[in-house]
Amino acid sequence: MKSYRKELWFHIPTRRGFVNITPQVKECLCESGIREGLCLVNAMNITASVFINDDESGLLADFERWLEELAPFEPTSRYRHNNTGENNADAHLKRTLMGREAVVAVTDGKLDFGTWEQIFYGEFDGRRRKHVLVKIIGE
Amino acid sequence: MKSYRKELWFHIPTRRGFVNITPQVKECLCESGIREGLCLVNAMNITASVFINDDESGLLADFERWLEELAPFEPTSRYRHNNTGENNADAHLKRTLMGREAVVAVTDGKLDFGTWEQIFYGEFDGRRRKHVLVKIIGE
């Protein structure tokens, strides 16, 4: 069994944002030399997500608005977590809705994806360096 | 290490629906000959889900109503994604709530499940052929 590990780093200049990281994950898979196995991609920060969806700008805007409805940033006083001096409680909830991780099959040296599947990094408390783990096992 | 891959195809005649796919996944596991490992089951379409819950018809009806409350189909104009000519933005959100994938342990040649765990395909934009990937690795 082979294994491969890499951290991807992001610094999103705004509080929230989405980045299509499929190219970076493909590069990792290529570097790994693994042909058959599983690829885990997970946010290492708890106010960020990794998820799989469509790379369509309207949809990403819909996600942004919808997350704000289900887990609003304000009033920040509504969250007990924000009593710690943070103002990012909503980011923990948004990340929960979008998910921490994606597990992707590796087949014949490629990410085994449907036509429209793309891997995204979802940032909900940006303006600082944060990281994503890519771990691939197989052979 | 062994690996196994199969696509399962579905054509749900309605916009939304749930299908218990546990029997098909068990058949895949049997075909694979794998006794110890991990089994990934994921939707290959981004408006569908794979999730694990109870096969109880009342609960599935509750899921349907609840998803419609949290991510309503209408008004379709509320979603920017629908400006592309699609009317399935809600399906992308519903799939996000229910999840893209399930990872199931394989132990002694069986899906290592609790008593009530069943794997479902969740369709949120049906009336066309869509597919699910089963990937099993182990030995």
Place this chain on the structure above:
Amino acid sequence: MKSYRKELWFHIPTRRGFVNITPQVKECLCESGIREGLCLVNAMNITASVFINDDESGLLADFERWLEELAPFEPTSRYRHNNTGENNADAHLKRTLMGREAVVAVTDGKLDFGTWEQIFYGEFDGRRRKHVLVKIIGE
């Protein structure tokens, strides 16, 4: 390839609660002797979750309140599942929001975590014994 399996049992005295199970999962990893691979941790009951977030008491209280807003316990008559004699339909929905499982990379014999990542068991229908599966594969 090595594989390891263990069930962790919980009996939460209240209907809902969160338990940081990171120490137990670390112990499993140590017992397994696996240095490189993947660790799956999943609820075996369908009214409970395994998820990764921050161990901060205010945040856990925020999760509790937020889940009650998005998937309220009452009125219990609002859920068809509760016609079966159960009153835990909300627990199935809450578990869906929080997730069934976490997949964690194993690197150099350790859970490959960011600084604040902690694994939680989320109970939404407690006052009875329930279990979590830890399955580790690798070498």
